[in-house]
Amino acid sequence: MTDSKIQYKTPNYCPTCNSIVETGVIFTYTYNVTYTDELQNEGTAIILSKCLNCERPILTEEQFQNIEEHSWSNDKIQLYPISDNVALKNAPAIVINPYKEAIKCYRAQAYDACVIMCRKGIEAICVDKGEAKGNLAEKLKKLNDNKILEDTFYSWANELRLIGNDGAHSHVQIVTQQDAKDSIDFFDALTTYLYHLVDQYDKLKKRRTTI
Ligand SMILES: [Zn+2]
Structure with a gap:
């Protein structure tokens, strides 16, 4: 058994519940991170979370950007469950x-x-x-x-x-x-x-x- 403690909560679409639900982020892996200076960076994050309603896992990929204490993310793609044809x-x-x-x-x-x-x-x-x-x-x-x-x-x-x-x-x-x-x-x-x-x-x- 590995640790699956929730780091923080965020709203997300759950295909099982078919609605925007509260999800708990369990693990975040970042890569392709580039620093424009010491207070600014951007990169790609793979985020494993779970739906707090039905407990099913959700895996998403998003592009993030941090400037000082502000952070943004965009181009969110759902990797699991796969819903694309x-x-x-x-x-x-x-x-x-x-x-x-x-x-x-x-x-x-x-x-x-x-x-x-x-x-x-x-x-x-x-x-x-x-x-x-x-x-x-x-x-x-x-x-x-x-x-x-x-x-x-x-x-x-x-x-x-x-x-x-x-x-x-x-x-x-x-x-x-x-x-x-x-x-x-x-x-x-x-x-x-x-x-x-x-x-x-x-x-x-x-x-x-x-x-
Ligand atoms: Zn759900």
């Missing part, structure tokens, strides 16, 4: 934007808005894959017919469409936090499949046939 860098902007918006809405606990954004993302995928005509249900069906969306992915996308409809139009059907979380997870899986794995598989096949 690797497929995103290969997806077109029309798909990335609603995805990022959906994440923002989820973190703001705006679950209706979150599922509507996921639905918008699905619509963007259809447009990107060449299906711009008709309503969303028809576009998805066409993607399924021409084998861009296999049956399982087609049913997921269709479910996102229906949840998105509830978020947009229903006053009876309440969108819960779990619905919003599931929508993001399925949207995640769809983009990973369409913009990452399919691409990776094509490259693998190409590499293997040229050997």
